[in-house]
Amino acid sequence: MHGRENWSSHMAFVMAAAASAVGLGNLWRFPYLAAKYGGGIFLLTYAVLAATLGFTLLVVETAVGRRTRLSPPAAYRSLSPKWQGIGWLGIAAPAIVLCYYNAVGGWTVKYLAVYAERVFRGGEALDAVKSGELFGGFISGGSYAPLACGAIFAGCTAALVLAGVKKGIERSSKILMPILLALCVAVSCISLSQPGAAEGLEYYLRPDFSAFSWKTVVWAMGQMFFSLSISLGIMITYGSYMRKDDSICRSVLRIEMFDGAVAFLAGLMIIPPTYAFLGPEGVQSQGPGLMFIALPAVFSRMTLFGAEIGDIAGLMFFALAFFAALTSCVSTMETVTSSLRDCTGMRRAPAGTVVAAVMGAALVPISLCYVKDGFFSGDILPGMPLLDFMDFAANNLLMPACGFLTCIFIGWIVGPEWVISETEADGSRFRFRRLFSFTLKYAAPIAIAGIALAYTLKQLDWISM
Numbered sequence: 001m002h003g004r005e006n007w008s009s010h011m012a013f014v015m016a017a018a019a020s021a022v023g024l025g026n027l028w029r030f031p032y033l034a035a036k037y038g039g040g041i042f043l044l045t046y047a048v049l050a051a052t053l054g055f056t057l058l059v060v061e062t063a064v065g066r067r068t069r070l071s072p073p074a075a076y077r078s079l080s081p082k083w084q085g086i087g088w089l090g091i092a093a094p095a096i097v098l099c100y101y102n103a104v105g106g107w108t109v110k111y112l113a114v115y116a117e118r119v120f121r122g123g124e125a126l127d128a129v130k131s132g133e134l135f136g137g138f139i140s141g142g143s144y145a146p147l148a149c150g151a152i153f154a155g156c157t158a159a160l161v162l163a164g165v166k167k168g169i170e171r172s173s174k175i176l177m178p179i180l181l182a183l184c185v186a187v188s189c190i191s192l193s194q195p196g197a198a199e200g201l202e203y204y205l206r207p208d209f210s211a212f213s214w215k216t217v218v219w220a221m222g223q224m225f226f227s228l229s230i231s232l233g234i235m236i237t238y239g240s241y242m243r244k245d246d247s248i249c250r251s252v253l254r255i256e257m258f259d260g261a262v263a264f265l266a267g268l269m270i271i272p273p274t275y276a277f278l279g280p281e282g283v284q285s286q287g288p289g290l291m292f293i294a295l296p297a298v299f300s301r302m303t304l305f306g307a308e309i310g311d312i313a314g315l316m317f318f319a320l321a322f323f324a325a326l327t328s329c330v331s332t333m334e335t336v337t338s339s340l341r342d343c344t345g346m347r348r349a350p351a352g353t354v355v356a357a358v359m360g361a362a363l364v365p366i367s368l369c370y371v372k373d374g375f376f377s378g379d380i381l382p383g384m385p386l387l388d389f390m391d392f393a394a395n396n397l398l399m400p401a402c403g404f405l406t407c408i409f410i411g412w413i414v415g416p417e418w419v420i421s422e423t424e425a426d427g428s429r430f431r432f433r434r435l436f437s438f439t440l441k442y443a444a445p446i447a448i449a450g451i452a453l454a455y456t457l458k459q460l461d462w463i464s465m
């Protein structure tokens, strides 16, 4: 068995885990959901859920990792051979996410290149139509560009994972996270200085109680799971490298605050100018449409002191999107690699190479699945091409299943005390024993089952959300 690597400090763990949490979900999903489901009231719901449910589940995962010093499958096997299936579920989701995240990461590479070229060579302004053509031409035009961009992204991911915990993951997040935060602040300032931004800001932040319903809670909860990468085994893996004298609770709080801050800033970057230039419909375009079509059209109209600043703002935005996606993908690949190592005793280099080869091969059909009439296009389920299907399978099926079973297993069989005593290993006292046990045993499993049910009914078109 290989000796386990360790983070070099408390902050190193916090930065790496925050880097894993901050991803495209913060940038494209959070702002859109907040604007649609009640503005300020969505933010408040999100904060309350993160402080209770999110906190509990992150603490559990980190403690499982640190106490067993193993990654998901081996960690659960060591706790109970009968329940080791949770570990396998816990690794299936990141394995799937890993494959398609490289493809989406490739889109950020493409846009980074587009904006770098525009900054240096200039280019015609992108209105909504041209911007749509640019994106459509890229992913469905039939060239191998999406594959090439995905491969560049996957190569960066693999290089960082192969470099190891300290030299690769820790060092890259220590450098990239402060840059990311600075870019967020810079782009937010530009956005807020645009004419008409104040109305958009109000649209984003004003609590709209009439828009508050159970849907707000379901979406806020789903977003929280995705954004904090809960139930993906990532925190188990990162927790397994954590030193005994660092505080789990304090780390988790900091990770959540960092993740929440970036999500909030993303809203400031995106909503006010999009609202000002494209109106509420622009803001309502969701997912890839918001980030890769609406936003470039917004950037094209930005000015600062009379000068056109859109291409520079675009370059900064896609640089930060690239960093955010990269560090999330690294944590996912590390989880899969580390699990392979724990199960086989392989060293990092061969295990990482095997994982890289598999994700490289998977990239071919996934990155080309939107090509019009292409070899890999076609729906797996109605309305779901391969990439959407993988996203659905991982986020709507595997993650809730794994999260639910984790709560049952740790809450009812292993017992909350097992987790609590691990959080006290650094000499601190755990102060929310009762709330924590209640959340883990009752609130969390019920909430997770509720989201899974709501998402499935929505998918079947039985309810609208």
Ligand code: PHE
Residues within 6 Å of the ligand: 020, 021, 022, 023, 024, 025, 026, 097, 101, 226, 227, 228, 229, 232, 328, 329, 332
């Ligand atoms: N947490 C990431 C985000 O906010 C998403 C993600 C989930 C990344 C799972 C990797 C694995 O975008």
